[in-house]
Amino acid sequence: MRRARALDDAAFALQRQGELGLWLQSRGQEAAQVGSITAVNSTDHVFPSYREHAAALSRGISPAELLIQWRGNRHSGWDPQKYRFHINTLVLAAQLHHATGYAMGVQRDGADELVLTYFGDGASSEGDAGEAFNWAATMDCPVVFFCQNNNWAISTPSERQMRSPLHQRAAGYGLDSYLVDGNDVLAVHAVTRIVADRVRAGAGPAFIEAVTYRMAGHSTSDDPGRYRTAGEVDDWGTRDPILRLEAFLAGRDWLTTEVRADIDSECDALSEETRIACHSLPLGSFNEIFENVLSDETPLLRAQRTQFEEFTNSFE
Template identity: 65%
Template structure:
């Protein structure tokens, strides 16, 4: 497994994924992760207070998402799963856009074309096929953009992901498959769902593969940069298996204490991606105390802005559910909308 930054903050060398580690790079990655976690924590609080219908935390997976996103070009297209808010923030997607779907005020929160970041896919693994199809289009257009798609270890057991791996290899699609192996597919551990690691299975499909410490933001950044460069040059599709851990439940409807031991969670807490990078920065003297104070203040502002954005979202009209059901106006949908409008008037 490729690792550049050990859990104790010690910087190591790895010839398979070299990286020029600079103070600027480390400070930027730390800022991205800290702010993403603070947003995630505030969204969880809002859900617990009844302001969001559901929330899926990215707690513990910030390095996998930030490290990979910062290795891409702005023009590269990303297909997420449903807990990639750290990745989404790297593309500038706002707190309001990230929460709108979970507050139930829109069908999806943002314009994917604007951010080159697709809307969330709640059906396990379907985004892998979407990404592959889009990547085939990129190749046919003659562009040199790369497509990256995120999915979890649970989704890797779905047919859609395996079909996408095979299709991408056969079509030579410029796509990077990024598996955040967070050890648990809801309550099913990886040991109960796969007999061989995913990065080894990928080779059988004809993909290049990497196995990386997903809590090491520097290693993830290096591996993703190398994979994207290879694909961009015309190399085969790549699969990256990033070993990380879902510190929270699968969602706010899940109680992980029912199926995993506290000792396991504590062991992974010692591998926290934010703590290890901060340790490195402090040990090397790459940031003054003012940097950390300013980052804490910025985190507070992110939390306040997140709460304000959530509570200020306008309530949608009941008939909004009929919008965008079909590309062109459908007579049946129009009739249903008119019935709803008439019914609403009887309640006034």
């Protein structure tokens, strides 16, 4: 959780310095991500949205691999199969269809796997979400829908999005549904472990609503001060998941001075790695956009590629 916060702070600073085109912070949601990702097996496939940096770090994805998309050099920086962690999905709720379809494949292969997919309360309002929930339920797909309800869909608060809690809505689709304090990493881990065991055993798809808070803006292009009060942010700041876990560990004398120093040193090193990685990322070629559209190049796509190459070469 501390590593994710360090990455977040370093990336935010890099964006403000003009080194990243955009950054979406996970600040405040570290417990929901770390608690859940560590409760499933390393072979279980994960479908994130675009804010799951803590979960990605937990799977071993490096800062360089996380930053390259936001620097605009490539569409994604890592191999999904290597980490069992799909690339970021910026289209709201699209990953829920991807996860459900992948889970159907897992089911037909008879593999000892499940699929975990992350999304927010805002994405749950998309039609794609309802379709994925219904399809997963009717097909008994081995998928866990993990909703990080961070109270805000950009500038729209949860109470203006829905009249009933998300986990109750999910139950209406036939999903085994749970509600958990998303700022309590131990609670999140315990609930996700129970749910994962049930899904893996063939109990069908499940839905977890982890209530948390987006402490920063929706993205670095957002000004949250225009739609929420400083008092609200301060109130949730007292429930910071990292501070809560530190208080828990310190109260049991598990967070010694030496352990704190080791964590601080590790986070400082990660911050430095993030800054160096950002400045060292290789530039991609714009021609690559034509290589990943279709498996077989059509005459129209070939003509478009040729036209684009002629246009870019005209500047030389």
